[in-house]
Amino acid sequence: MTVSKFKEALNSGKFVVTSELGPPKGTNLDQMMHHIELLKYRVDALNLTDHQSSVMRFPSLGGCLAVKERGGEAVLQMTCRDRNRLALQADLMFAHSRGINNVLCLTGDAVVVGDHKGAKGVFDLDSVQLLRLIRQMEAGKDMAGNDLDGAVSFCAGACCTPEASPIEPQLIKFEKKVEAGAEFFQTQAIYDLEKFAKFMEYARQFPVKILAGIVLLTSAGMAKFLNANIPGITVPQDLIDELANAGRGRGLAKGIEIAGRMIAALKKDSVCDGVHIMAIGKEEVVPEILAKAGL
Amino acid sequence: MKSITRQKPLEEVIQQVRSFDQIYILGCGTCATMTKTGGRDQVIKMKESLEGLDKTVTGWAVIPIACDEMTEVAMKENERPIRNAGCVLVMACALGVHRVSSYTRNPVIPALDTLFIGLEEKPGLFKEVCAQCGQCVIGETAGICPVTECNKGLLNGPCGGTNEGKCEVDKNKDCAWTLIYRKLKAQGRLNLMRKYQPPKNYQMVPRPKAARISIGEENRE
Numbered sequence: 001m002t003v004s005k006f007k008e009a010l011n012s013g014k015f016v017v018t019s020e021l022g023p024p025k026g027t028n029l030d031q032m033m034h035h036i037e038l039l040k041y042r043v044d045a046l047n048l049t050d051h052q053s054s055v056m057r058f059p060s061l062g063g064c065l066a067v068k069e070r071g072g073e074a075v076l077q078m079t080c081r082d083r084n085r086l087a088l089q090a091d092l093m094f095a096h097s098r099g100i101n102n103v104l105c106l107t108g109d110a111v112v113v114g115d116h117k118g119a120k121g122v123f124d125l126d127s128v129q130l131l132r133l134i135r136q137m138e139a140g141k142d143m144a145g146n147d148l149d150g151a152v153s154f155c156a157g158a159c160c161t162p163e164a165s166p167i168e169p170q171l172i173k174f175e176k177k178v179e180a181g182a183e184f185f186q187t188q189a190i191y192d193l194e195k196f197a198k199f200m201e202y203a204r205q206f207p208v209k210i211l212a213g214i215v216l217l218t219s220a221g222m223a224k225f226l227n228a229n230i231p232g233i234t235v236p237q238d239l240i241d242e243l244a245n246a247g248r249g250r251g252l253a254k255g256i257e258i259a260g261r262m263i264a265a266l267k268k269d270s271v272c273d274g275v276h277i278m279a280i281g282k283e284e285v286v287p288e289i290l291a292k293a294g295l
Numbered sequence: 296m297k298s299i300t301r302q303k304p305l306e307e308v309i310q311q312v313r314s315f316d317q318i319y320i321l322g323c324g325t326c327a328t329m330t331k332t333g334g335r336d337q338v339i340k341m342k343e344s345l346e347g348l349d350k351t352v353t354g355w356a357v358i359p360i361a362c363d364e365m366t367e368v369a370m371k372e373n374e375r376p377i378r379n380a381g382c383v384l385v386m387a388c389a390l391g392v393h394r395v396s397s398y399t400r401n402p403v404i405p406a407l408d409t410l411f412i413g414l415e416e417k418p419g420l421f422k423e424v425c426a427q428c429g430q431c432v433i434g435e436t437a438g439i440c441p442v443t444e445c446n447k448g449l450l451n452g453p454c455g456g457t458n459e460g461k462c463e464v465d466k467n468k469d470c471a472w473t474l475i476y477r478k479l480k481a482q483g484r485l486n487l488m489r490k491y492q493p494p495k496n497y498q499m500v501p502r503p504k505a506a507r508i509s510i511g512e513e514n515r516e
């Protein structure tokens with residue numbers, strides 16, 4: 001059986017770092033390859049998005065293979081938006097056969113927010129059902145209960161939104177995901193460390209690893225945009241002010257500093273088990289963030 | 296049950312009846328009257344529109360319940376003008392159109408699009424409440440249908456996109472799962488939300504659907 005290096009890292013007790021890469025829109029993989037080379041030994045796993053925001057792109061699976069081929073550890077993102085239960089199972093078997101040992105189970109954004117608005121959203125399964133399906137396939141059965149000639153094995157995770165409002169329905173779903181077999185969680189972007197610490201108090205009751213989502217801020221405008229448009233993200237005013245006061249052309253540098261500072265604080269107090277860095281198009285600065293975090 | 300309908304654009308109706316000079320119009324006194332798509336006033340208006348195009352309307356009627364088998368009786372009463380027409384234009388939901396077509400040899404043409412089955416939430420606002428999925432879960436979701444009301448049809452709780460009780464897809468629309476959560480909580484039945492709901496059996500959905508419902512041996516075919 002293949003082992004997941006990522007799972008070993010999660011279980012080692014060290015502060016785990018993952019980073020997210022968005023595959024390109026098109027077949028020119030140069031930039032993605034460059035980012036993979038840049039980050040593959042700096043982080044514990046590279047996480048490839050699956051048509052993020054419902055925008056059609058090169059597949060997560062293809063990105064994961066590229067990571068694997070280059071000696072890195074990949075996390076396959078899998079949304080329920082585009083594939084029915086047959087396609088999901090096929091992709092899981094393929095991923096497993098090619099040494100991709102980690103999967104993040106997501107519902108997926110709605111089709112209408114993306115760039116193929118007329119597409120049929122599938123949502124045959126939801127994220128909880130997908131997690132269960134993975135555990136069933138690990139036991140050697142497909143979803144219909146037929147025997148598989150060769151099972152799969154994954155370190156499976158899911159997402160959660162610690163700052164959602166109202167929070168209780170999200171927490172109920174979090175628990176359902178734990179019961180369905182989630183081993184780790186990536187959170188939506190967090191900025192309010194106090195609130196996050198509270199969530200962690202709750203999450204610590206469960207035998208799962210929590211990676212705090214770190215979204216790189218690049219300007220005060222971007223922070224305001226996140227507040228207005230992305231559910232479950234609240235950038236506090238003092239951070240917005242800090243970015244605004246950084247001066248012209250200094251927003252990105254300030255954002256890197258803020259991200260580094262937050263990671264260092266989370267690590268220092270062992271608030272959570274690690275972080276998941278989402279630099280959204282600015283992946284080349286991830287090493288700088290890590291340096292600022294003292295990692 | 297209420298069938299929610301919308302009148303087809305007049306150009307489309309005209310296009311469909313273009314080869315008929317004589318037309319008989321049937322409306323429906325129930326759902327299509329309520330949605331103001333096939334009641335008396337709309338039938339008369341349709342008649343005038345067609346006459347304005349030099350068509351002859353051989354007669355019209357508003358059948359109490361067009362989808363009912365009583366439709367046959369109503370159509371018998373109007374047999375002559377119906378026979379004199381080249382086609383029957385039906386201003387009822389598709390159920391009415393089907394009923395009517397089984398009682399006449401004439402071509403039957405729908406003047407309405409059937410949208411969904413739903414309820415009138417407030418005057419003029421009709422909301423779909425059921426997609427007829429064949430495996431009703433609303434006993435465990437506080438009477439709110441996640442299949443119909445959640446944009447993603449999720450069965451195990453809200454997606455991460457919900458915000459302040461609104462849906463990620465449409466900020467003017469309530470998130471079905473927040474509604475379900477609030478209602479279950481008020482009922483003291485929040486535990487139902489913790490229950491795992493398995494994937495749906497979409498075998499219940501493919502067309503054509505038909506069900507044989509036991510109504511006693513003597514009535515069986």
Ligand code: SF4
Binds near residue numbers: 428431
């Ligand atoms: S779950 Fe919803 S769509 Fe399915 S039968 Fe019940 S109300 Fe209708």
Ligand code: SF4
Binds near residue numbers: 445448452472
């Ligand atoms: S926000 Fe609520 S209603 Fe909208 S897709 Fe998500 S769970 Fe469904």
